[in-house]
Amino acid sequence: MYQITVNGESKSVDVAADTPVLWVLRDHLDLVGTKYGCGIGQCGACTIHVDGTAMRSCSMTLEQLDGKSITTIEGLSEDGKHPVQEAWKEIDVPQCGYCQAGQIMTATAFLEQNPNPTEADIKNAMHGNICRCASYNRIYRAVEKAAENMG
């Protein structure tokens, strides 16, 4: 039995020690906004925040969390109106939409660290997240827009 803090709430989960956080969230806590894409940390669809840092939940076990606090897309904001979410809506980024939670989580953590990014900063930060529909032009514009709105 593990105690973890997800989106500000303490949860206890009874899973095998090696279960990736991704599947704890999806199958055991019904938080399906965090997506499975590759399971090996290559695509970024499963990105969450661990104490504010963007991490790949598919490649991380509960043991490795060690009391740290998790934020998922469901807990990014109370009303869905985080400036990054708002920018994503304004630019109308998604096509299929599957990777976008991971994109938003990566962008949010990045902008916290770097509120005034250059073009190269944004492209570097978002390079690890695959969008198979290739909505990259809009992802870029939404990150740029969010930086403006946050600044």
Added chain:
Amino acid sequence: MSKSTIQFSRRAFMRTSSLAGGGMLIGFNLFQACKPKVAPPVDLAELNYNDFNAFIKIANNGAVTIFSPNPEIGQGVKTSMPMIIAEELDVAWKDVYVEQGILDTKNYTRQVAGGSQSIRHGWDALRQTGATAKQMLVNAAAARWGVDAAECSVSEGIITNAAGETLGYGEVVNEAATLEVPEEVTLKDTKEYKIIGTDARNVDIDKITTGKPLFGLDYKKEGMVYASVLRPPSFGQKLISYDDTEAKAMPGVIDIIKIGSKLQALLEDDPSFGSKISSSDKVVVLANSTWQAMKAKEVIIAEWENDVLMESTANHDQMLTGFLDGTQFETPRKDGDVEKAFKEADMVLERTYESPFLPHNCMEPMNFFADVTDEKVHLVGPIQTPAWKAGLVAKMLGREEDEILLEMTRMGGGFGRRLYGDFVLEAAEISDAVRKPVKVVYSREDDMGVGVYRPAIKYRIKAAVKDGKLTGYHLKEAAINDNMYGLIPNFFPAGAVENYQVDTVSYKSNITTGAWRAPYTNFLAYAEQSFFDELAEAMEVDKIQFRIDLLKKVDAEADERIQYAPDRMIKVIEKAVEKSGWGTKPKGVYQGFVNYYCHNTHVAEVADVEIENGTPVVKKVTCVVDCGIVVNPMGALNQIEGGVIDGIGHSMYGDFGFDAGTPMAKNFDRYRLIRMKEAPKVEVHLMQNDYTPTGLGEPTLPPAGGAVANALKAATGKRIYQQPFMKNPELLKVPEEPIIG
């Protein structure tokens, strides 16, 4: 405004009813309506509302809900199709709610996402449905006022009569529901449009950005168990035996079973699906969580039997070349005599282009839910062809089609992969065996390693030039399993060259293959457009004028087989020249041009390549599109940008093959997809006209690879004849003295 009378009784595809608690429900059969000459299939009096595949619900408070019938794979039809209805219904888009419709298994002909045809086929039916509903509401208001319906006007769901009195849709909806469906309605003129042609955001945008359950993988039902399926690791293998002792002892594992007999019986009876799914027995782990199911699968020890020939990319390569050198072709189009043209030519140019297999790699791996009980078969998940799959499941399980309830979810990408639904059959066979609600989940390795791939293809193109004119054009295709279909042999330059021939031949492989975003043209466009550039160079003529001159020779009215419209294509080319600054770029910017027609849409693209750190980099693509009336420009631009970048990504990096039947990659560590830093800026220009809208999910992808190949030639001086372009890195090296471009 235009009167519109459809060619059969409107009642054949529309019915209305009162809703319990007030309001009106309009059911219509969109896909039957798309084929107006098809007779209604059943006695109308016996139709119930399950027989319709699309609905408009108007509540007492005036709220309008449209149940969008077409599967949503990211191409935006869940937004754009309801926009068309809302336009003719004359309601404010902000007051419209859109929900995904449920599939039923009777009386539709096209509930499919594929071929970029949703908007094109739905255009008339969607407009007529909206206009019919509006007319009924107006008739109800006019009856209440005791006035002529013709004196009433409508704006944003408010009906106004000549005296200035008003009634909202919600106020007359109960009466409207009892009225006869009118046989003739008036459609708006394009100038009157308030919704069509305006930007609408993805209707699911709030759910997507907050992580709400939308996709098949997110679906859950009480008592559901997770299934991970062990399939043959190599193509050409069949299961002989397996040992599940260790797997069975693992935590969370509920059961381990073997499936296959029902599928095998289905394939014997209906072999059409045989190139889409392995007929081998499979071992299924059922567990309490996805992770436990996937982990237990890894420790099953299975013994496989090999086919005589375990196929490799090297064999395919030899065989396809052998076919091109041989004579066993089918000839879908032959004009004049190409052989004579070659004999009489001043110059003959022949080139061969090759491309590998490609996996689809939808970001949401394949998955499906099935719950088979004595009463019904409940299926839920992401599928592009719900009707086809419901029929196959009924046949496989020996059930009636009306026992199948299939619910479509939003899809995390399709690209053709979810046309096949091999995973639907697996889920149904498993749930039928264990009689539990089951979710089959593919790991990424399953998804990439057991695909229905874009087949490897080679094209050989030969042209004859005499007296400075193109006199002969011979296109040969050698592909795995299938060949280019239908209308492609009638694409450009068919009709532009007196002696023109298309030959196809295929090798029957045990590797499963199928459609991949813009089937065949996704590679053919690059081959042909590279060839046109090279031919123009050899003829010492201007590359773009060469294409325009050919288009001007086409008499599309005299030859009904011709699919493209030369005049529309020429306008697109001219716009692309203007907008891309073709020929006016500063030193160091190398441009490549392509024009292409497919999926009923005309496109031209110009790629700008610059050299960074000694390497050519695609910086920008200018894309001009003629898709007729644009329903939702904001969605259209997204499709176009994505199509271009997807096309570049797969042309540059997409490489997939087999060694003794085993896929060379099973995850993104060994398979490269385009990412943010490699994605160029895409600048889009839409042609403005009143033509019937055509699709955008596919047609901007095929030209992109050709535009990049032609720009790379300008930058490096080298022609590339093989995809992916990264396969031959020496061709991407820039000479020390850059070419003056």
